[in-house]
Amino acid sequence: MTPPVRLRLWTVLPLFAAGALAAVLLAPTVGSTPISLARAFDRAVPWAENVDAQIFFVARLPRVLAAALVGAALAASGVVLQALLRNPLATPFTLGVSSGAALGAMLVIAAGLDMGTLGLSSVPLASFAGSLVATAIVYWLARSQRRGLSTNVLLLAGVTLNSFFSALILFVQYLADLTQAFRTVRWLMGDLDVGGYGAIVAALPLMVLSFATFAVLARSLNLLSLGADAAAARGVDVVRAERLAFLSASLATGAAVSLAGPIGFIGIIVPHLVRLLVGADHRVVLPASACFGAAFLIGCDLVARTALAPLEIPVGIVTAMIGGPFFLWQLVRHS
Amino acid sequence: MRASALLHAADLTFAYDATRPVLAGVSLEVTRGAIVGILGPNGSGKTTLLGVLGGTRRPTGGTITLDGRPLASFSRRQLATRIAVVPQETHLAFEYTVLEMVLMGRHPHLGLFEVEGPADVATARDALAAVQAAHLEDRDFMTLSGGEKQRVVIAAALAQATDVLLLDEPTSSLDLGAQLDIAQLLGRLNAERGVTIVVSTHDLALASGICRELVLLRHGRVVAAGPTAAVLSSENVRALYDVDADVHVHAATGHLVVVPLHRTP
Numbered sequence: 001m002t003p004p005v006r007l008r009l010w011t012v013l014p015l016f017a018a019g020a021l022a023a024v025l026l027a028p029t030v031g032s033t034p035i036s037l038a039r040a041f042d043r044a045v046p047w048a049e050n051v052d053a054q055i056f057f058v059a060r061l062p063r064v065l066a067a068a069l070v071g072a073a074l075a076a077s078g079v080v081l082q083a084l085l086r087n088p089l090a091t092p093f094t095l096g097v098s099s100g101a102a103l104g105a106m107l108v109i110a111a112g113l114d115m116g117t118l119g120l121s122s123v124p125l126a127s128f129a130g131s132l133v134a135t136a137i138v139y140w141l142a143r144s145q146r147r148g149l150s151t152n153v154l155l156l157a158g159v160t161l162n163s164f165f166s167a168l169i170l171f172v173q174y175l176a177d178l179t180q181a182f183r184t185v186r187w188l189m190g191d192l193d194v195g196g197y198g199a200i201v202a203a204l205p206l207m208v209l210s211f212a213t214f215a216v217l218a219r220s221l222n223l224l225s226l227g228a229d230a231a232a233a234r235g236v237d238v239v240r241a242e243r244l245a246f247l248s249a250s251l252a253t254g255a256a257v258s259l260a261g262p263i264g265f266i267g268i269i270v271p272h273l274v275r276l277l278v279g280a281d282h283r284v285v286l287p288a289s290a291c292f293g294a295a296f297l298i299g300c301d302l303v304a305r306t307a308l309a310p311l312e313i314p315v316g317i318v319t320a321m322i323g324g325p326f327f328l329w330q331l332v333r334h335s
Numbered sequence: 336m337r338a339s340a341l342l343h344a345a346d347l348t349f350a351y352d353a354t355r356p357v358l359a360g361v362s363l364e365v366t367r368g369a370i371v372g373i374l375g376p377n378g379s380g381k382t383t384l385l386g387v388l389g390g391t392r393r394p395t396g397g398t399i400t401l402d403g404r405p406l407a408s409f410s411r412r413q414l415a416t417r418i419a420v421v422p423q424e425t426h427l428a429f430e431y432t433v434l435e436m437v438l439m440g441r442h443p444h445l446g447l448f449e450v451e452g453p454a455d456v457a458t459a460r461d462a463l464a465a466v467q468a469a470h471l472e473d474r475d476f477m478t479l480s481g482g483e484k485q486r487v488v489i490a491a492a493l494a495q496a497t498d499v500l501l502l503d504e505p506t507s508s509l510d511l512g513a514q515l516d517i518a519q520l521l522g523r524l525n526a527e528r529g530v531t532i533v534v535s536t537h538d539l540a541l542a543s544g545i546c547r548e549l550v551l552l553r554h555g556r557v558v559a560a561g562p563t564a565a566v567l568s569s570e571n572v573r574a575l576y577d578v579d580a581d582v583h584v585h586a587a588t589g590h591l592v593v594v595p596l597h598r599t600p
Contacts, residue, residue, distance in 0.1 A: 004434065006450050086428035216447065223439055225428040232391040233422075234495065235415030235443030280429035283450070 008284045012277075016291035023295040024068055027302050028060035032309060066194045066259055067301045067315075068294035071266055073207055073256040075274075075293025076214055078267030079286050080249040083221035084242060085151050088275075092253040092267035095158030095246075096134040099165035101257040104130020106169050106184045110176035123187070124199060124258040131254025134161055139246060149242045190263035190316030192301050203255045210252035213244055214286050221245065221282040263316045265323035266293050273330060340400075341367040341531055342388060342418075342499060347397035349383050349555075357383045358394070359555040365499070365533055370525050372546030372563070373535040376576055380555040381535035382423070385501050388533065389420045401499075415443035419492035421502040425484060433471045433479070433487050437462055440494030455494075462493035465528070466520055482513025489520065493530075500524070502534040506541055518544050543567055543591040551575050567591045573599050 029037050033055060039045070040056035047053060077092040085094070092098065105127035113122055138161060142153040169188075173181050194200060220241040223231040232238045256263075270293045271285065278284045297315070300322060304315040342365040349358040357380045365371050373381050386392035388399065390406050399406040401417060409417070419440070431439075437459040438451050445451065451459075463469045466486040471479065476487060485505055492500055502521070506514040518538075522545040524530045536542055542549060542563065549566040551558040551574075559571050572580045572593060581594045 004432075005438075006452075009450065083428070088428065219442060219445070222431070222435075223442055225431075226425060226439070227422070229386065229391050230420070230422055230425065232411060233389055233415065233418075233420035234439060234491075235412040237411045275429065279435070280431050281435060 004279075005281055005283060008278060008281070012284055013287055013291075016288045020068065020072075020291040020294045023298040024064055027064045027067075027298045028056045030302055030306060031055070031060060062194055062197050062200060063192050063301065064298055065197075065200055066192045067297040069200060069203060069207055070192065070256040070260045070263065071270075071293035071295070071297025072290040073210070073252040073293075074263065074266040075270035075289040075296075076211065076286055077249040077253045077256070079271045079274075079282065079289050080214055080217070080221065080245050081267075082271060083224055083282060084149075084245040084249070085155060086225055086227070087155075088272065089268065090155075091264075092249065092256075093162070093262060093264065095154060095250065096138050096161035096165065097131045097250045097253045098257045098262040099162045099169070100134025100137075101127040101131035101254055102188060102262055103165045103169055103172070104128070104133075105187050105258075105261075106172045109184050109187065110172045110180050112180065121199075124202075128254050128258035131250065131257060134165065135247070135250040135254065137161060139243075139250075142246075149239075149246060151242075154246070186314065187261050188316075189314030190261040190319075192260050192297075192304075192315055194259060199259055203259050206251055206255040210248045210255070211290070213248035214252075217241060217245055217248070218283040218286050221286075222280075225280075261316065263297070263319055265319045265327075266297060269323045269327045270296055272327065276330065340364045341369075342399070342401055342533070343403075344388065344399045345397055347384070347387055347399065348395045349380075349387055349392065350395050356395075357555050358387065360397070361552070361555065361557055362397075363550050363557070363560060365531060367498070367531055368525070368529055369548060370521065370532045370534070370546050372542040372549045373533065373552055374537075374539075374542055374549055374575060375535075375552035375558075379552045381552055382503050383555075384552065385420070385503050385533065385535055389418050389501050390414045391420070412443045415495065415497075417497050418499045418501060419495040419497040421485075421488050421492050421500065421505055423503045423505075423507060425488050427476055430475050430477060433463070433468065433474050433476055434459060436476050436487055437491045437494050440491040440496075443495065458496065459490070459494045462490040463487070465493055465524065466490045467516075480513075482509050482516060485509065485513070485517060486520065489517075489524075493524070493528075499531045499533065502532065504536055504538075505534060506536065506538045514538060514541065517541075521545055539567075539593045540590075543593070544588070564591065567593065 025037060029035050035052040035055050039052040074092050081090045081092060081094060082088050105123050108123050108126040138154060138157045141157040142149045173184050220236045223234050223236045224241060228238045271289050274285055274289045274292050278288050300318045301315050304313045304318045307313060345362050347358050347361040348356055350356040361384060373384060375381050383392060387394045438455060441451055441455045463472060466489050468483060468486045468490060471483060506517050518541045521532055525532055546563050549563050550560045551566060551571055553575055558574050559566050567582060569580055569582050572578060577599045579596045579599050583592045585592045
């Protein structure tokens with residue numbers, strides 16, 4: 001009589017975690033110069049002479065870690081927003097966070113204010129600020145005095161804000177000169193080349209805060225999918241749970257987008273596949289999606305930088321080109 | 336207030352906007368072990384009253400006490416260990432199995448990061464057995480029939496291990512056989528487990544068959560309240576639904592039978 005959730009937590013999660021870890025360790029060995037994992041971790045060879053270690057840790061690992069962090073954040077945020085909106089078709093970008101982030105980045109790039117200080121470029125900072133502004137607007141609109149967040153208003157406000165910001169983005173691109181316009185378009189396709197550990201370290205506290213909140217919310221998210229009243233009747237503080245879910249998912253999404261641009265598809269395809277594999281319990285789905293999302297984006301980025309090498313394909317194009325058909329195939333197979 | 340009152344409501348008012356109150360001064364008393372039926376036409380405030388009694392809607396005015404303690408002084412989680420609610424219909428956004436659904440009833444009994452243990456699973460299976468749905472345990476909830484769904488949701492409420500069970504029109508979308516199943520189930524839960532039940536319904540057979548007391552609600556006010564035999568009369572049926580009806584005692588069961596004749600002119 002082993003409880004199903006306990007069993008799944010102990011069997012499924014180690015597998016998913018091992019998969020994500022394997023992706024983090026193996027992906028950096030692949031590239032224009034093949035390197036050996038054993039040699040990269042060989043402490044007997046001094047750092048200055050260990051080319052494999054230099055390529056592994058300096059050239060490739062930051063990019064792989066960025067992919068892991070962004071993939072995990074987008075997949076987990078997708079899970080949380082789908083539970084909050086009681087809609088499996090919601091994505092991390094449904095509620096306007098990413099278009100706010102994009103507008104922030106566009107403004108800085110187009111105004112020629114793209115500069116770096118202390119290892120942090122102004123583009124991710126502006127983009128993160130944009131995501132906070134979008135979050136604040138949607139949150140303020142959907143807040144009702146009596147009962148938490150209105151999920152209908154959340155959806156409508158998010159979708160409207162998305163098209164409003166998209167119009168502003170097009171306007172900014174229209175006004176920008178050709179070089180800047182190209183750079184803004186390139187930013188929108190997603191890029192995991194974060195150029196070092198600085199940006200990752202900056203994003204990490206935001207991610208950790210969001211993931212801790214996800215962990216606290218996991219069981220309540222199961223109950224929220226029964227509807228707000230039914231969740232309340234089973235002891236969920238719905239107002240608090242909905243606010244925390246929206247704010248933490250927006251924070252994680254904002255941090256992910258400011259790190260790598262708006263990389264689509266992960267936030268909807270990964271949660272969906274994971275639910276097919278492990279069931280719907282959010283205590284399993286959330287961590288499993290984070291691991292799967294990390295491994296999936298690492299894999300896509302590997303394809304992006306090796307498939308047409310030395311030409312690099314923007315990673316957002318790869319996620320959609322791999323993710324789209326795969327998702328449709330799964331959909332047909334299970335219907 | 337009598338000492339035996341488990342749930343006591345006095346002069347409850349509720350309004351989404353001040354010009355159209357949904358509840359306009361409702362008082363009622365639910366004693367431990369009672370089965371109370373709430374009858375009333377659509378829009379009479381039955382669902383709102385259940386929401387207020389269950390603590391998920393805060394009344395605009397009036398007081399409710401549970402065991403003499405104001406409902407508002409309970410935390411959401413404490414209250415969920417005392418009162419369980421079965422809504423009219425349950426739709427899920429994701430595919431949970433029947434056992435997972437029932438285990439969700441254990442939520443208020445678990446700590447923040449606590450995962451259901453063998454004792455919780457035993458409670459859930461016991462609840463499923465009580466509603467004769469043990470064989471459905473591994474089924475996907477969304478693939479069940481309406482009657483099976485309603486029994487599983489009642490099992491989830493039982494797994495919540497509360498004193499009071501509030502049900503909102505539990506038989507409204509069910510066929511005759513499933514309606515009878517639910518009525519008998521509620522009667523048995525009350526007799527065998529001592530569950531106190533408050534049930535809103537349009538189903539007069541359910542009301543006369545299992546409810547020992549009735550509260551008749553119209554336009555957010557109590558039209559009549561008391562023992563079923565006294566309250567379920569042709570006069571009250573007319574006052575409640577604007578329908579002329581014959582009310583007989585059914586010889587074999589002793590239940591009242593309401594035969595609607597025509598709209599009151």
